[in-house]
Amino acid sequence: MSGRITEIGRWQGFLLQLPLLVWLVVLWLLLWGHITVISVLTGVIVALVVTRLFYLPPVDLSGRFSVYWGLAFAWHFAVDLVRASVLVAWQAVDPRGVPVNSVLAVQLHTRSDLIMTLTAEAISLVPGSLVVEVDRERSLLYVHALGTPDDAAIERVRHSVLVVEERIVRTLGSEHDVWMINRERRAAGRPPLRLSARQRRYEDAREGR
Numbered sequence: 001m002s003g004r005i006t007e008i009g010r011w012q013g014f015l016l017q018l019p020l021l022v023w024l025v026v027l028w029l030l031l032w033g034h035i036t037v038i039s040v041l042t043g044v045i046v047a048l049v050v051t052r053l054f055y056l057p058p059v060d061l062s063g064r065f066s067v068y069w070g071l072a073f074a075w076h077f078a079v080d081l082v083r084a085s086v087l088v089a090w091q092a093v094d095p096r097g098v099p100v101n102s103v104l105a106v107q108l109h110t111r112s113d114l115i116m117t118l119t120a121e122a123i124s125l126v127p128g129s130l131v132v133e134v135d136r137e138r139s140l141l142y143v144h145a146l147g148t149p150d151d152a153a154i155e156r157v158r159h160s161v162l163v164v165e166e167r168i169v170r171t172l173g174s175e176h177d178v179w180m181i182n183r184e185r186r187a188a189g190r191p192p193l194r195l196s197a198r199q200r201r202y203e204d205a206r207e208g209r
Contacts, residue, residue: 069170088127102148106161108139110177175202
């Protein structure tokens with residue numbers, strides 16, 4: 001019986017890791033620049049070698065993806081990209097001189113490696129901000145930000161990073177990620193994220209209700 005349960009667990013683990021394998025194959029095909037039987041087969045082999053032979057922290061996928069919040073994230077990202085590009089271009093020619101820059105630590109709400117990675121990538125792709133270091137153990141991002149002359153500006157940058165994290169959690173975060181975000185929102189006196197029936201059951205179990 002225990003052997004059967006182990007096999008089921010391995011099969012479920014493979015299904016959860018399948019999107020990562022597919023994405024690695026897609027990246028391999030993009031590097032080749034064309035799709036052939038050989039390129040697909042070598043992509044599958046490389047993906048299996050990378051995920052099986054080389055040590056990588058396990059990526060726990062939630063198994064959910066919200067199309068609505070995915071589109072909302074893409075829209076906000078595009079707006080942030082344009083706004084930041086204009087701002088950085090202006091700072092380059094601003095007669096008042098070089099703006100004050102800062103490196104600040106941002107404590108993320110979640111502990112997911114996937115959420116942390118996606119948040120760091122999204123922040124670094126926007127001009128004027130760059131993640132220079134990641135503390136995986138404490139879920140800390142160290143962000144280099146342009147134009148931070150005072151504490152208020154620094155807090156705006158920190159808030160913008162947490163907003164990006166929240167949007168990613170809305171899109172593909174697990175029930176635990178949503179619970180972590182809602183716990184912080186309630187502590188700050190903000191309304192929690194809207195929950196699905198499954199997420200509500202998870203929160204009730206976590207809170208002992």
